[in-house]
Amino acid sequence: MKKMFKTQDIFNAPFVTMIGKTAANMYRLGYDERNSGNISILLDESEAAKYLDLRNVKREIPIGFNAKELAGRILIVTASGSYFKNIAAAPAENLGIIRISPDGKTAELLWGLNGGGRLTSEFPAHVMSHVSRLSVDPNNRVILHCHPTNILAMTFVHELSEKKFTHTLWQMCTESIMIFPDGIGLLPWMVCGTNEIGEATAEKMKEFRLVVWAMHGIYGSGRSLDEAFGLIETAEKAAQIYLLTAHLPRINAITDEQLKALAESLKLDYRKDFFEETNK
Protein backbone atom coordinates (compact mmCIF):
# COMPACT_ATOMS: atom_id res chain seq x y z
CA MET A 1 0.00 0.00 0.00
CA LYS A 2 1.18 3.50 -0.84
CA LYS A 3 2.47 5.19 2.28
CA MET A 4 0.56 8.39 2.99
CA PHE A 5 2.24 11.39 4.52
CA LYS A 6 1.03 14.85 5.04
CA THR A 7 2.75 17.72 3.30
CA GLN A 8 2.46 21.42 4.10
CA ASP A 9 0.55 23.77 1.80
CA ILE A 10 2.94 24.71 -0.99
CA PHE A 11 1.14 28.00 -1.58
CA ASN A 12 2.59 29.10 1.78
CA ALA A 13 6.12 27.86 1.04
CA PRO A 14 8.58 30.77 1.45
CA PHE A 15 10.19 30.01 -1.93
CA VAL A 16 6.79 30.39 -3.64
CA THR A 17 5.63 33.50 -1.75
CA MET A 18 9.04 35.20 -2.04
CA ILE A 19 9.11 34.76 -5.81
CA GLY A 20 5.61 36.26 -6.02
CA LYS A 21 6.59 39.26 -3.92
CA THR A 22 9.92 39.85 -5.65
CA ALA A 23 8.42 39.48 -9.13
CA ALA A 24 5.64 41.96 -8.27
CA ASN A 25 8.27 44.39 -7.01
CA MET A 26 10.31 44.01 -10.16
CA TYR A 27 7.23 44.54 -12.31
CA ARG A 28 6.43 47.76 -10.46
CA LEU A 29 10.03 48.93 -10.82
CA GLY A 30 9.69 48.54 -14.59
CA TYR A 31 12.25 45.73 -14.82
CA ASP A 32 9.77 43.16 -16.15
CA GLU A 33 7.31 44.40 -18.73
CA ARG A 34 4.81 41.90 -20.14
CA ASN A 35 6.34 38.40 -19.94
CA SER A 36 9.94 39.51 -19.61
CA GLY A 37 12.31 38.18 -17.02
CA ASN A 38 12.76 34.78 -15.45
CA ILE A 39 13.76 33.36 -12.10
CA SER A 40 15.18 30.01 -11.00
CA ILE A 41 16.04 28.89 -7.49
CA LEU A 42 17.71 25.67 -6.45
CA LEU A 43 15.78 24.05 -3.61
CA ASP A 44 17.20 21.68 -1.04
CA GLU A 45 15.50 18.30 -1.32
CA SER A 46 14.51 18.37 2.37
CA GLU A 47 12.88 21.79 1.89
CA ALA A 48 10.92 20.67 -1.19
CA ALA A 49 9.88 17.44 0.58
CA LYS A 50 8.07 19.44 3.26
CA TYR A 51 5.57 20.48 0.59
CA LEU A 52 5.65 17.82 -2.12
CA ASP A 53 5.67 14.05 -2.55
CA LEU A 54 8.90 13.89 -4.52
CA ARG A 55 7.96 10.47 -5.97
CA ASN A 56 5.04 11.98 -7.83
CA VAL A 57 6.30 13.12 -11.25
CA LYS A 58 3.46 14.83 -13.10
CA ARG A 59 5.11 15.33 -16.46
CA GLU A 60 8.47 14.77 -18.13
CA ILE A 61 9.72 17.80 -20.06
CA PRO A 62 12.61 17.40 -22.52
CA ILE A 63 15.29 19.98 -21.74
CA GLY A 64 16.98 20.22 -25.16
CA PHE A 65 20.54 20.19 -23.82
CA ASN A 66 22.43 18.17 -21.25
CA ALA A 67 21.96 19.37 -17.70
CA LYS A 68 23.80 16.43 -16.18
CA GLU A 69 25.76 18.61 -13.75
CA LEU A 70 22.48 19.32 -11.98
CA ALA A 71 21.13 15.73 -12.13
CA GLY A 72 18.83 15.09 -9.17
CA ARG A 73 18.68 18.78 -8.23
CA ILE A 74 15.32 20.43 -7.68
CA LEU A 75 14.56 23.91 -9.01
CA ILE A 76 11.63 26.26 -8.90
CA VAL A 77 11.44 28.24 -12.15
CA THR A 78 9.16 30.73 -13.83
CA ALA A 79 7.05 29.47 -16.72
CA SER A 80 7.63 30.50 -20.29
CA GLY A 81 5.40 33.49 -21.06
CA SER A 82 4.58 34.17 -17.40
CA TYR A 83 3.89 37.78 -16.49
CA PHE A 84 5.80 38.83 -13.37
CA LYS A 85 2.84 40.92 -12.24
CA ASN A 86 0.64 37.80 -12.14
CA ILE A 87 2.88 35.29 -10.33
CA ALA A 88 1.69 36.08 -6.78
CA ALA A 89 -1.98 35.68 -7.73
CA ALA A 90 -1.50 32.48 -9.74
CA PRO A 91 1.72 30.73 -8.68
CA ALA A 92 0.77 27.25 -9.89
CA GLU A 93 0.23 28.54 -13.44
CA ASN A 94 3.30 30.77 -13.54
CA LEU A 95 5.86 28.65 -11.68
CA GLY A 96 7.05 25.07 -11.90
CA ILE A 97 9.06 22.87 -9.58
CA ILE A 98 11.19 20.40 -11.48
CA ARG A 99 13.89 17.83 -10.77
CA ILE A 100 16.62 17.22 -13.34
CA SER A 101 16.58 13.55 -14.37
CA PRO A 102 19.63 11.34 -13.71
CA ASP A 103 20.72 11.54 -17.38
CA GLY A 104 20.32 15.34 -17.42
CA LYS A 105 18.00 15.30 -20.43
CA THR A 106 14.60 15.70 -18.81
CA ALA A 107 12.93 18.00 -16.30
CA GLU A 108 10.63 15.96 -14.05
CA LEU A 109 7.70 18.19 -13.17
CA LEU A 110 6.79 17.89 -9.48
CA TRP A 111 4.42 20.85 -9.19
CA GLY A 112 3.02 23.79 -11.14
CA LEU A 113 3.09 24.75 -14.83
CA ASN A 114 -0.66 24.20 -14.65
CA GLY A 115 -2.48 24.40 -17.95
CA GLY A 116 0.37 22.78 -19.89
CA GLY A 117 2.93 25.50 -19.18
CA ARG A 118 6.53 25.24 -20.37
CA LEU A 119 9.78 26.13 -18.64
CA THR A 120 11.19 29.62 -19.13
CA SER A 121 12.67 30.18 -22.59
CA GLU A 122 15.92 31.07 -20.85
CA PHE A 123 16.19 27.71 -19.09
CA PRO A 124 19.56 26.92 -20.74
CA ALA A 125 21.10 30.18 -19.45
CA HIS A 126 19.68 29.49 -16.00
CA VAL A 127 20.87 25.90 -15.69
CA MET A 128 24.31 26.63 -17.14
CA SER A 129 24.67 29.71 -14.90
CA HIS A 130 23.74 27.67 -11.82
CA VAL A 131 26.49 25.20 -12.70
CA SER A 132 29.02 28.04 -13.07
CA ARG A 133 28.06 29.82 -9.87
CA LEU A 134 28.05 26.56 -7.87
CA SER A 135 31.58 25.89 -9.09
CA VAL A 136 32.75 29.10 -7.40
CA ASP A 137 30.16 29.33 -4.59
CA PRO A 138 28.53 26.08 -3.45
CA ASN A 139 25.89 28.15 -1.61
CA ASN A 140 24.61 29.95 -4.70
CA ARG A 141 20.90 29.24 -5.20
CA VAL A 142 19.39 31.95 -7.39
CA ILE A 143 19.64 33.07 -11.00
CA LEU A 144 17.51 36.08 -11.91
CA HIS A 145 17.03 37.71 -15.30
CA CYS A 146 15.24 40.98 -16.03
CA HIS A 147 15.23 44.13 -18.18
CA PRO A 148 16.06 47.10 -15.94
CA THR A 149 15.47 50.27 -17.93
CA ASN A 150 18.60 52.27 -17.12
CA ILE A 151 21.09 49.41 -17.44
CA LEU A 152 19.55 48.61 -20.79
CA ALA A 153 19.63 52.24 -21.93
CA MET A 154 23.23 52.57 -20.80
CA THR A 155 24.31 49.75 -23.10
CA PHE A 156 23.31 51.97 -26.06
CA VAL A 157 25.48 54.91 -25.08
CA HIS A 158 28.38 53.51 -23.06
CA GLU A 159 31.37 51.57 -24.29
CA LEU A 160 30.74 47.84 -23.93
CA SER A 161 33.92 47.06 -22.04
CA GLU A 162 33.47 45.18 -18.76
CA LYS A 163 36.17 47.25 -17.19
CA LYS A 164 34.83 50.62 -18.31
CA PHE A 165 31.16 49.76 -17.71
CA THR A 166 31.90 48.54 -14.18
CA HIS A 167 34.17 51.50 -13.44
CA THR A 168 31.49 53.97 -14.54
CA LEU A 169 28.90 52.29 -12.31
CA TRP A 170 31.32 52.28 -9.37
CA GLN A 171 31.78 56.04 -9.86
CA MET A 172 28.03 56.75 -9.82
CA CYS A 173 27.13 55.63 -6.28
CA THR A 174 29.29 55.09 -3.23
CA GLU A 175 27.50 51.79 -2.65
CA SER A 176 28.36 50.28 -6.04
CA ILE A 177 31.87 49.05 -5.30
CA MET A 178 30.69 47.82 -1.91
CA ILE A 179 27.93 45.70 -3.44
CA PHE A 180 29.65 44.47 -6.60
CA PRO A 181 33.42 44.73 -6.01
CA ASP A 182 33.77 41.75 -8.36
CA GLY A 183 32.46 43.87 -11.24
CA ILE A 184 30.00 43.20 -14.03
CA GLY A 185 30.40 40.84 -16.97
CA LEU A 186 29.16 41.97 -20.37
CA LEU A 187 27.96 40.10 -23.42
CA PRO A 188 27.36 41.65 -26.82
CA TRP A 189 23.84 41.46 -28.24
CA MET A 190 23.02 37.82 -28.98
CA VAL A 191 19.89 35.85 -29.89
CA CYS A 192 18.19 35.10 -26.56
CA GLY A 193 16.67 31.78 -25.48
CA THR A 194 19.47 29.75 -27.13
CA ASN A 195 22.06 27.34 -25.80
CA GLU A 196 24.74 29.70 -27.22
CA ILE A 197 23.73 32.66 -25.07
CA GLY A 198 23.36 30.21 -22.16
CA GLU A 199 26.93 29.01 -22.60
CA ALA A 200 28.28 32.55 -22.97
CA THR A 201 26.40 33.71 -19.86
CA ALA A 202 27.61 30.72 -17.86
CA GLU A 203 31.20 31.41 -18.88
CA LYS A 204 30.88 34.96 -17.53
CA MET A 205 29.16 33.66 -14.38
CA LYS A 206 32.37 31.88 -13.41
CA GLU A 207 33.88 35.33 -12.94
CA PHE A 208 30.94 37.63 -12.18
CA ARG A 209 27.70 37.50 -10.19
CA LEU A 210 26.18 40.05 -12.55
CA VAL A 211 26.17 39.71 -16.35
CA VAL A 212 24.72 42.36 -18.65
CA TRP A 213 23.26 41.33 -21.97
CA ALA A 214 23.83 44.40 -24.13
CA MET A 215 20.62 45.97 -25.47
CA HIS A 216 18.56 43.31 -23.66
CA GLY A 217 18.91 43.09 -19.87
CA ILE A 218 20.85 41.63 -17.00
CA TYR A 219 21.47 38.37 -15.11
CA GLY A 220 22.06 38.38 -11.38
CA SER A 221 22.93 35.54 -9.05
CA GLY A 222 23.10 35.02 -5.33
CA ARG A 223 22.62 32.83 -2.31
CA SER A 224 19.12 34.24 -1.89
CA LEU A 225 16.55 36.03 -4.00
CA ASP A 226 17.18 39.22 -2.02
CA GLU A 227 20.90 39.02 -2.72
CA ALA A 228 20.46 38.52 -6.49
CA PHE A 229 17.80 41.23 -6.66
CA GLY A 230 19.88 43.56 -4.49
CA LEU A 231 22.81 43.28 -6.88
CA ILE A 232 20.63 44.15 -9.83
CA GLU A 233 18.88 47.08 -8.16
CA THR A 234 22.20 48.56 -7.04
CA ALA A 235 23.62 48.37 -10.57
CA GLU A 236 20.38 49.76 -11.96
CA LYS A 237 20.45 52.70 -9.53
CA ALA A 238 24.02 53.53 -10.59
CA ALA A 239 23.00 53.32 -14.26
CA GLN A 240 20.16 55.72 -13.54
CA ILE A 241 22.53 58.25 -11.99
CA TYR A 242 24.81 57.86 -15.01
CA LEU A 243 21.97 58.58 -17.43
CA LEU A 244 20.68 61.49 -15.36
CA THR A 245 24.11 63.12 -15.46
CA ALA A 246 25.77 61.88 -18.67
CA HIS A 247 24.74 64.96 -20.68
CA LEU A 248 25.50 67.49 -17.93
CA PRO A 249 28.84 69.10 -17.05
CA ARG A 250 30.49 67.02 -14.31
CA ILE A 251 31.58 69.34 -11.53
CA ASN A 252 32.11 66.74 -8.80
CA ALA A 253 33.20 63.12 -8.86
CA ILE A 254 34.19 60.24 -6.61
CA THR A 255 37.84 59.84 -7.54
CA ASP A 256 39.59 56.53 -8.09
CA GLU A 257 41.65 57.21 -4.98
CA GLN A 258 38.47 57.62 -2.95
CA LEU A 259 36.93 54.45 -4.40
CA LYS A 260 40.09 52.49 -3.65
CA ALA A 261 40.27 53.95 -0.13
CA LEU A 262 36.68 52.81 0.47
CA ALA A 263 37.36 49.34 -0.91
CA GLU A 264 40.54 49.03 1.14
CA SER A 265 38.86 50.23 4.33
CA LEU A 266 36.18 47.55 3.91
CA LYS A 267 38.82 44.97 2.96
CA LEU A 268 36.91 44.21 -0.25
CA ASP A 269 38.25 41.78 -2.79
CA TYR A 270 37.66 44.23 -5.65
CA ARG A 271 38.76 44.13 -9.28
CA LYS A 272 41.89 46.27 -8.98
CA ASP A 273 42.51 45.76 -12.73
CA PHE A 274 39.23 47.59 -13.44
CA PHE A 275 40.94 50.82 -12.44
CA GLU A 276 43.51 50.42 -15.21
CA GLU A 277 43.24 52.45 -18.40
CA THR A 278 43.64 49.54 -20.81
CA ASN A 279 40.60 48.09 -22.52
CA LYS A 280 38.95 44.77 -21.86
Ligand code: 2HA
Ligand atom coordinates in the same frame (compact mmCIF):
# COMPACT_ATOMS: atom_id res chain seq x y z
O1 2HA B 1 11.30 35.72 -20.54
O2 2HA B 1 13.19 38.01 -20.86
O3 2HA B 1 15.04 36.90 -22.38
C1 2HA B 1 11.46 36.61 -21.58
C2 2HA B 1 12.84 37.12 -21.61
C3 2HA B 1 13.73 36.51 -22.56
Ligand code: ZN
Ligand atom coordinates in the same frame (compact mmCIF):
# COMPACT_ATOMS: atom_id res chain seq x y z
ZN1 ZN C 1 15.06 38.91 -21.36
